[in-house]
Amino acid sequence: MTLTIELTPEMESRLEAEAKRKGLETEEFAKIIIEQNLSPKEENRKNYMPEGFKPRYLGRVETRDFSGDDQWLRENRENYQGKYVATHGNRLIANGENLKEVIEKSRELGLPDSLLTYVEPLDTPPYVGGVW
Incomplete structure (x- = not known):
């Protein structure tokens, strides 16, 4: 050709x-x-792996259902405006103004898969992105 x-x-x-x-x-x-x-x-596919790399199957990773966290946030966001919250299921695990402390508390309780989020004040304008 x-x-x-x-x-x-x-x-x-x-x-x-x-x-x-x-x-x-x-x-x-x-x-x-x-x-x-x-x-x-x-x-040539083997060239894409680092030399000595041996792939292994770790098993299937299950994710938990976050619908309870979403429901809790919808019902309680007014009480935690301007704070970080950690939820697990439909319950509050930790909250505060310091994200690191909220993460540490969540880990101390043995819940590393907690949903961590910042609850913005209700009067915060929506973020539309971009640089103007």
């Missing part, structure tokens, strides 16, 4: 210089670059 590609003069000179540096013809070097950047063939 013959393929014609439009290159900018800068890109063409970079391609030629790199091919020359490697002691290759420009066309041959371009083929190598294209081949290396296409999806790998099955036999």
Whole structure:
């Protein structure tokens, strides 16, 4: 197959210089670059793993149901405006103005999968993102 590609003069000179540096013809070097950047063939997939890496199956990870946390937040957000809260199920685990302390309390209670969130004051304007 013959393929014609439009290159900018800068890109063409970079391609030629790199091919020359490697002691290759420009066309041959371009083929190598294209081949290396296409999806790998099955036999080349092993090159994507670090040497000595042995994959292992750790099992299926179950996630808990966060619907109770969501319900608790909807019902109690007015009482915790401007604070961080940790909830687990439909109960409050910890709250405060310091996130680190709330996380530590949650871990002390043996609940590392608590939902941690900041409850914004009700008068906070919505975040729309971007830089204006």
